[in-house]
Amino acid sequence: MNIRPDPTFHASPKLAMEAPPESFAYTVLLSPDFSKPDALAVIDVNPNSQTYGQVVHTVTMPNKGDEFHHFGWNACSSSLSPLTGHAFLERRYLIIPGMRSSRIYIVDTKPDPTKAAIHKIIEPEEIFRKTGYSRPHTVHCGPEGIYVSTLGGGGKNGTDGPPGVFIMDCETFEVLGRWELDRGPQTLHYDFWWNLPRDYMVTSEWALPPQFENGIVPEDLLSNKYGHRIHFWDLRARRNVQTIDLGANHQMALEVRPAHDPVREYGFLGVVVDTTNLEGSIWTWWREGGKFHIEKTATIPPEPAPKEQLPPLLQGFGAVPPLVSDIDLSMDDKFLYVACWGTGEMRQYDVRDPRKPKLAGSVHIGGIARRTPHPNGKAFGGGPQMVEISRDGKRVYWTNSLYSTWDNQFYPDGVPGAMVMANAKPDGGLELAKDYWVSFPDGYRSHQVRLDGGDCSTDSFCYPSV
Amino acid sequence: MSAADWTPAWLWLAVIASGLYHGVNPGMGWPLAVSAGLMEKSPRALVTALWPLTAGHLLAMLLVILPFALLVAVVEWQRTIQIGASLLVIAFGLYRLANRRHPRALARISPPQLGLWSFAVALAHGAALMLVPIYLGLCREAVPDRGHEAAGTLINANLGMAVLVAAAHAAAMVAAGGCCAWLAYRYLGPKFISQSWFNLDTTWAVSLILVGAIALVLNLS
Numbered sequence: 144m145n146i147r148p149d150p151t152f153h154a155s156p157k158l159a160m161e162a163p164p165e166s167f168a169y170t171v172l173l174s175p176d177f178s179k180p181d182a183l184a185v186i187d188v189n190p191n192s193q194t195y196g197q198v199v200h201t202v203t204m205p206n207k208g209d210e211f212h213h214f215g216w217n218a219c220s221s222s223l224s225p226l227t228g229h230a231f232l233e234r235r236y237l238i239i240p241g242m243r244s245s246r247i248y249i250v251d252t253k254p255d256p257t258k259a260a261i262h263k264i265i266e267p268e269e270i271f272r273k274t275g276y277s278r279p280h281t282v283h284c285g286p287e288g289i290y291v292s293t294l295g296g297g298g299k300n301g302t303d304g305p306p307g308v309f310i311m312d313c314e315t316f317e318v319l320g321r322w323e324l325d326r327g328p329q330t331l332h333y334d335f336w337w338n339l340p341r342d343y344m345v346t347s348e349w350a351l352p353p354q355f356e357n358g359i360v361p362e363d364l365l366s367n368k369y370g371h372r373i374h375f376w377d378l379r380a381r382r383n384v385q386t387i388d389l390g391a392n393h394q395m396a397l398e399v400r401p402a403h404d405p406v407r408e409y410g411f412l413g414v415v416v417d418t419t420n421l422e423g424s425i426w427t428w429w430r431e432g433g434k435f436h437i438e439k440t441a442t443i444p445p446e447p448a449p450k451e452q453l454p455p456l457l458q459g460f461g462a463v464p465p466l467v468s469d470i471d472l473s474m475d476d477k478f479l480y481v482a483c484w485g486t487g488e489m490r491q492y493d494v495r496d497p498r499k500p501k502l503a504g505s506v507h508i509g510g511i512a513r514r515t516p517h518p519n520g521k522a523f524g525g526g527p528q529m530v531e532i533s534r535d536g537k538r539v540y541w542t543n544s545l546y547s548t549w550d551n552q553f554y555p556d557g558v559p560g561a562m563v564m565a566n567a568k569p570d571g572g573l574e575l576a577k578d579y580w581v582s583f584p585d586g587y588r589s590h591q592v593r594l595d596g597g598d599c600s601t602d603s604f605c606y607p608s609v
Numbered sequence: 610m611s612a613a614d615w616t617p618a619w620l621w622l623a624v625i626a627s628g629l630y631h632g633v634n635p636g637m638g639w640p641l642a643v644s645a646g647l648m649e650k651s652p653r654a655l656v657t658a659l660w661p662l663t664a665g666h667l668l669a670m671l672l673v674i675l676p677f678a679l680l681v682a683v684v685e686w687q688r689t690i691q692i693g694a695s696l697l698v699i700a701f702g703l704y705r706l707a708n709r710r711h712p713r714a715l716a717r718i719s720p721p722q723l724g725l726w727s728f729a730v731a732l733a734h735g736a737a738l739m740l741v742p743i744y745l746g747l748c749r750e751a752v753p754d755r756g757h758e759a760a761g762t763l764i765n766a767n768l769g770m771a772v773l774v775a776a777a778h779a780a781a782m783v784a785a786g787g788c789c790a791w792l793a794y795r796y797l798g799p800k801f802i803s804q805s806w807f808n809l810d811t812t813w814a815v816s817l818i819l820v821g822a823i824a825l826v827l828n829l830s
Contacts, residue, residue: 146808154640154799223803225640226718226726228711231808286716314710340648342719379719406648606640606799607647 156403157608165594171211175547209241215282224605240279301352327383344376358548367391406607413470421445423467448512487526503571525558532599544588560589628781639786665727670775673737678771695825702817742824
């Protein structure tokens with residue numbers, strides 16, 4: 144316990160933006176054929192450093208087959224709410240779930256990120272026994288501790304009962320149990336986030352483990368069996384208050400990004416693909432008159448492509464869907480970044496008017512058919528995937544792998560791990576940084592990125608920006 | 610300070626001082642008033658939020674003090690009660706020192722339930738309990754140990770005194786907390802919240818032990 148709050152805890156998003164820039168990025172690496180243990184790479188992102196853009200430390204796990212996906216900090220700016228009573232925690236431990244193994248690693252990044260090491264391992268049996276859930280996924284620190292969403296329920300296939308959210312103690316990392324008291328119609332899970340002073344949570348849907356673990360199931364997709372609903376919850380009462388169906392053709396409602404400023408009661412949702420026309424879409428939800436509403440506010444069309452440039456899965460369509468796999472909102476709530484993993488494009492939307500996103504910038508890199516190389520000349524396998532924005536909104540980092548078995552279906556030539564960065568202009572516009580290219584060890588793919596001191600998809604705030 | 614110096618004036622000062630101490634501590638809730646003011650963009654919302662915070666704190670004080678106010682009517686047990694209360698406060702302080710875990714139930718209270726939260730936090734931190742030894746000191750001065758007064762008068766006097774002690778403490782608390790909230794809201798900005806927040810867990814526990822110990826010494830002397 145500290146005597147003062149961690150200097151990386153900020154009362155408002157504006158204060159977070161004014162904090163010093165990031166020095167280190169943490170990226171999870173996965174071994175797609177499970178031949179090696181997954182790892183956490185620590186990358187130097189200080190442009191004045193000798194080792195800028197290089198992996199300066201790797202924490203290799205003791206097990207194989209974990210399949211790292213999303214991860215998060217043990218504590219963030221939300222600790223500054225007196226209601227939670229955790230003002231003196233440290234942003235120190237990374238909570239890294241193995242999505243395939245259901246094992247969770249707690250990695251200590253202090254005192255020096257280049258000496259980060261495993262602090263604790265939570266074995267899958269503890270999670271199964273205490274929660275009845277499996278396939279841990281998104282991690283957020285919040286009022287009652289560390290919240291972890293899961294993609295699977297109980298049993299070998301993860302289909303015995305619905306998946307949901309469980310809570311871990313934020314100091315001992317003990318698994319405490321299920322979060323939900325009344326889940327209403329919710330049966331699938333993916334991402335979640337919240338507005339702390341307004342006391343609501345938003346959750347989304349992907350699919351059950353048999354629909355993703357061995358790859359995408361085309362028959363299920365074409366018969367609209369993946370998730371297409373968004374759920375709103377009373378955060379403290381742990382109760383579903385509203386569920387909205389986007390329409391069955393809007394398959395895979397994945398990433399949830401509420402406005403950072405808690406005074407703003409809206410947020411965004413990315414939908415991977417519309418089965419009627421292959422387009423990807425961005426949705427805006429908001430609360431008005433005590434009810435939540437959502438509407439489709441931006442669409443991204445598929446791009447026609449000759450059959451020989453397409454993997455077998457897409458040859459029948461003669462087109463590449465954008466596949467909106469990740470979205471991220473800048474700390475000032477001005478720009479929404481949209482990763483189009485299929486077409487190989489990172490889009491930047493001006494969302495100052497949240498229900499009327501305007502395309503403000505775009506860069507192409509990778510892509511199923513385009514295969515755009517990096518400005519430095521190197522080939523970029525896969526497409527823009529997990530995206531992370533620096534607190535000040537000037538730098539946008541992303542990786543290229545989606546999920547081992549899905550990578551193989553959409554990018555049969557492989558997705559060698561890479562991480563790139565683009566510079567964002569204050570009034571919109573995006574340009575890839577020529578001098579930023581992180582090479583990872585052979586045989587590894589790269590997934591989500593976290594920045595020291597917090598970033599735009601981990602921190603939540605209790606006070607408005609003034 | 611000898612027992613003879615421990616006059617009602619000093620005791621009242623202790624009641625006010627502990628109120629100020631609770632008030633400036635962000636853990637007792639003034640940042641929530643700042644949040645309310647900023648969220649609604651109105652100083653009125655800040656002031657409105659101070660009321661449930663004060664009411665919750667006051668209720669917690671009364672809940673703890675009133676049973677003692679009734680108990681001290683049993684005059685022949687007065688000394689035992691005072692010693693027992695002192696030991697209780699010391700024990701709670703020791704417990705707070707040993708167990709640093711924040712009560713999880715507090716995190717389940719939603720932001721609009723400010724009064725309930727303030728009530729719960731004042732109980733959980735021992736803020737209410739801290740007043741008991743001071744209060745018992747006051748009663749001793751206010752009701753000299755004559756032992757012949759009618760029990761009814763005693764009870765009324767003590768109940769009135771209990772309410773007065775709790776009210777004075779709560780007034781001091783809201784004055785101090787309100788000032789901090791207003792400064793943060795109007796002049797210093799939300800940055801003041803993280804800047805002004807010190808980990809008082811140890812100090813808090815030690816304060817409880819200290820207050821209990823002083824009361825114990827006075828009662829044994």
